[in-house]
Amino acid sequence: MKRFLVTGGAGFIGSAVVRMLMRNTSHQVLVVDKLTYAGNLDSLKPAANNTRYRFERADVADFERMRSIIQAYSPDVVMHLAAESHVDRSIDGPGEFLQTNVVGTYALLQAALAYWRGLSSERQAAFRFHHISTDEVFGSLGDDGFFHEEYPYQPSSPYSASKAASDHFVRAWHHTYGLPTLITNCSNNYGPYHFPEKLIPLTILNAIEGKPLPVYGKGENVRDWLYVDDHARALILAAEHGRPGEIYAIGGHNERKNIDVVRTICALVDELVPDKTFGPRGRLITYVTDRPGHDLRYAIDASKIERDLGWRPIETFESGLRKTVEWYLANREWWERVRSGGYRGERLGQGVAI
Ligand code: NAD
Numbered sequence: 001m002k003r004f005l006v007t008g009g010a011g012f013i014g015s016a017v018v019r020m021l022m023r024n025t026s027h028q029v030l031v032v033d034k035l036t037y038a039g040n041l042d043s044l045k046p047a048a049n050n051t052r053y054r055f056e057r058a059d060v061a062d063f064e065r066m067r068s069i070i071q072a073y074s075p076d077v078v079m080h081l082a083a084e085s086h087v088d089r090s091i092d093g094p095g096e097f098l099q100t101n102v103v104g105t106y107a108l109l110q111a112a113l114a115y116w117r118g119l120s121s122e123r124q125a126a127f128r129f130h131h132i133s134t135d136e137v138f139g140s141l142g143d144d145g146f147f148h149e150e151y152p153y154q155p156s157s158p159y160s161a162s163k164a165a166s167d168h169f170v171r172a173w174h175h176t177y178g179l180p181t182l183i184t185n186c187s188n189n190y191g192p193y194h195f196p197e198k199l200i201p202l203t204i205l206n207a208i209e210g211k212p213l214p215v216y217g218k219g220e221n222v223r224d225w226l227y228v229d230d231h232a233r234a235l236i237l238a239a240e241h242g243r244p245g246e247i248y249a250i251g252g253h254n255e256r257k258n259i260d261v262v263r264t265i266c267a268l269v270d271e272l273v274p275d276k277t278f279g280p281r282g283r284l285i286t287y288v289t290d291r292p293g294h295d296l297r298y299a300i301d302a303s304k305i306e307r308d309l310g311w312r313p314i315e316t317f318e319s320g321l322r323k324t325v326e327w328y329l330a331n332r333e334w335w336e337r338v339r340s341g342g343y344r345g346e347r348l349g350q351g352v353a354i
Contacts, residue, residue: 008082180244191228217290219259227320251300
């Protein structure tokens with residue numbers, strides 16, 4: 001049994017990690033989350049009644065607060081997922097991305113380092129600071145090639161630049177101070193509990209409701225999609241068995257053009273919710289002006305984590321996407337509360353002091 005401190009645990013990937021830690025392990029979990037618009041305690045309801053689970057509302061950029069939370073909880077693993085994560089929002093307002101992704105990671109590293117230095121040598125050796133990052137730090141690929149652990153950094157959006165900066169700080173805290181860090185760079189995730197501002201959940205919900213399905217440019221951009229539970233499993237595996245200082249690239253071997261993703265969702269929704277009013281959902285596709293600096297293609301060579309940690313994705317894109325559409329159809333209450341803003345009303349009083 002280990003003590004996991006998970007920052008950003010109320011977000012899309014963080015909540016999947018926490019639900020999996022509750023379901024499949026005997027580890028203790030403390031979620032630390034600021035509850036921005038992307039944080040949703042509804043996504044943690046399946047974990048909330050477990051005595052191994054606790055929640056603390058805090059900003060990772062608040063060094064004093066993070067220091068006292070870490071000292072009081074005494075974690076074996078800090079899994080750092082808290083971030084501003086939406087590329088479009090980073091283009092409209094980069095400041096918040098620097099504050100949380102760069103300053104926040106620095107503050108958390110400093111708090112973790114102060115705590116780690118006070119541990120016994122045995123606990124020091126077992127401790128991990130696991131930084132969760134993205135393949136977007138590597139920039140854009142052409143028609144061929146794959147990102148891997150040694151690929152040069154070339155971020156192109158304010159979001160990916162802020163994540164790249166945070167990766168460099170984490171690596172430096174390992175090399176300079178000896179903090180046992182791990183960095184994982186993952187491709188695009190999709191799955192249940194995904195905030196409907198991102199391509200896949202937005203398309204699913206708009207297709208269900210017969211609303212226009214916006215596609216950037218000609219929909220030619222390629223992403224390598226990974227089902228969120230496959231990512232969560234890789235993260236837990238890396239946190240438990242990854243070697244200090246290592247970097248692991250994680251991807252699903254599922255390259256798809258955005259337009260093909262949208263068409264596949266349309267076909268699935270047509271099959272699962274036939275509706276004579278809208279006709280085939282493909283008719284709702286609407287091409288919109290491309291995002292500035294839109295990277296063409298991301299794809300991951302995940303052979304290191306497959307070889308070293310024995311990880312493999314379970315879902316194919318087709319099986320994962322079907323599960324995802326079925327989840328949104330069966331969990332209308334979750335996304336209706338997101339769309340209405342109702343999920344934000346329950347925030348006060350939810351924090352459990354430690
Ligand atoms: P998300 O936006 O769904 O969740 C982010 C969470 O962080 C939210 O709960 C939010 O409330 C919290 N948060 C934001 N600022 C905070 C702060 N200052 N202090 C404490 N909590 C704060 O993001 P996600 O999609 O779950 O991504 C999680 C991590 O994984 C991020 O670091 C992201 O860069 C990385 N990542 C995401 C993807 C993807 O496809 N979504 C792919 C690779 C890597």
